[in-house]
Structures are given as C-alpha cells and as structure tokens.
Amino acid sequence: SQQGEEDPQALSIQEGENATMNCSYKTSINNLQWYRQNSGRGLVHLILIRSNEREKHSGRLRVTLDTSKKSSSLLITASRAADTASYFCATDVIQGAQKLVFGQGTRLTINP
Amino acid sequence: KAGVTQTPRYLIKTRGQQVTLSCSPISGHRSVSWYQQTPGQGLQFLFEYFSETQRNKGNFPGRFSGRQFSNSRSEMNVSTLELGDSALYLCASSTGHEFGTEAFFGQGTRLTVV
Numbered sequence: 399s400q401q402g403e404e405d406p407q408a409l410s411i412q413e414g415e416n417a418t419m420n421c422s423y424k425t426s427i428n429n430l431q432w433y434r435q436n437s438g439r440g441l442v443h444l445i446l447i448r449s450n451e452r453e454k455h456s457g458r459l460r461v462t463l464d465t466s467k468k469s470s471s472l473l474i475t476a477s478r479a480a481d482t483a484s485y486f487c488a489t490d491v492i493q494g495a496q497k498l499v500f501g502q503g504t505r506l507t508i509n510p
Numbered sequence: 511k512a513g514v515t516q517t518p519r520y521l522i523k524t525r526g527q528q529v530t531l532s533c534s535p536i537s538g539h540r541s542v543s544w545y546q547q548t549p550g551q552g553l554q555f556l557f558e559y560f561s562e563t564q565r566n567k568g569n570f571p572g573r574f575s576g577r578q579f580s581n582s583r584s585e586m587n588v589s590t591l592e593l594g595d596s597a598l599y600l601c602a603s604s605t606g607h608e609f610g611t612e613a614f615f616g617q618g619t620r621l622t623v624v
Contacts, residue, residue: 428610429610431613433615438618439617439618440600440617441615442615443612443613443614443615446611448610486553488553488613492566495558495560495565496541496543496565496566496602496604496610496611496613497543497558497566498543498545498553498613499555500545500552500553500554
C-alpha cells in the first residue's frame with residue numbers, strides 16, 4: 399500500500415512559471431526524499447529532508463516539510479521544458495533499514 | 511563516481527520461466543534495495559540487503575527472492591513468472607545508515623512476461 403498521496407496527480411504550466419507539488423503521508427518518518435522520473439526510466443534523486451528539518455533548497459528546488467501535518471511540498475522555480483517528468487515523494491519510515499514508501503507521483507508538463 | 515548499474519536493461523520472458531536481475535551499487539554503498547514499478551500499483555518495495563543480510567522485506571510472494579554478495583552487488587530472482595510480474599524493476603543504493611540516507615537508483619530493468 400502507498401504511504402503517501404501526491405497532489406495534484408497532473409500539473410501543466412507554462413515555461414518560466416513555478417510548479418508546486420504536494421505530498422502527504424501517514425506515519426512517522428526518518429526522512430522524506432523527492433525523485434524525478436522521465437518516461438519510465440530510472441529515478442533521479444532530487445533532495446532529502448530529514449524529519450527535524452523544515453525547509454531545504456537545492457538550485458531551483460525548494461522543499462518544505464511539516465511533520466505536524468504529515469506533509470511536504472516541492473517547489474520548482476522558473477520551470478524549463480526539461481523539467482517535464484513525473485515527481486515522486488518517498489518516505490523512509492524504518493530506523494535501521496532502508497525502505498522507501500512512495501506516493502503515486504505528480505505528472506508535470508512544462509509547455510514551451 | 512560511477513552510478514548504480516542494473517543489468518540487463520530489458521528482458522522478455524515466458525510465463526513459468528525464472529529470471530535473475532543484477533544490480534551493482536555505488537562504490538562504498540553497502541545497502542541495496544529493490545522496487546517494482548507498475549502502472550497499477552506504482553512503486554513498491556521488494557526487499558533490502560545490507561552487508562549480505564536481508565534487513566527488510568516487502569509484501570511479495572516467495573517467488574521473489576534476492577541476495578547480496580560480499581562486494582555489495584545484489585541479484586534479484588523471480589521464479590515461475592506470471593504475466594503480472596511484467597514491470598520496471600529498480601534497485602537503489604545507499605550507505606545504509608540507520609537513520610536513512612539518500613537512495614540512488616539505477617536505470618531499471620524492464621521485464622516483460624509473455
């Protein structure tokens with residue numbers, strides 16, 4: 399079963415606009431990771447945020463985490479056509495083992 | 511630093527056969543975990559190995575098994591293949607720290623069962 403739900407399931411915006419994707423989860427976590435996937439290929443790691451962190455930045459990416467609401471958001475600023483992909487959040491829920499529980503993903507389309 | 515390498519990239523097998531997939535993690539990483547991705551079920555955890563020991567297992571039938579070698583390379587085996595086993599199989603490599611670290615994925619093996 400999926401730990402998280404991502405919202406929206408699909409998002410279409412114009413190049414240059416900002417894209418925000420949300421992720422909610424159900425249980426306590428060690429950390430939360432965001433990934434990008436292009437057309438059925440491998441997952442590209444974007445960012446990891448730990449349960450004691452509230453915000454992290456990496457280039458055009460900004461991730462927030464609200465453990466009280468069990469939710470996270472990924473903001474991509476100044477979007478580019480190359481950002482078109484599916485984005486997944488994954489929660490790491492078990493101490494002492496690496497087990498990621500994924501959401502269903504958000505399909506992001508950047509229109510030129 | 512080389513990334514995570516999965517072989518083969520594509521496989522076509524017949525129902526009832528068995529298949530072995532391979533994953534070579536990033537140098538120095540001791541944890542390898544496996545995931546199945548299908549359009550219907552999404553990404554689901556299969557199992558994780560750390561220093562040749564299975565630390566955690568997902569909710570898959572016993573036909574799915576794995577192992578890890580002393581050099582951290584891992585193999586996953588699926589026996590008695592079913593049509594529903596058609597999926598993208600992804601492995602992830604990490605240091606395996608107990609509080610979790612970044613997991614880096616390979617390009618996956620696309621398995622088609624006919």
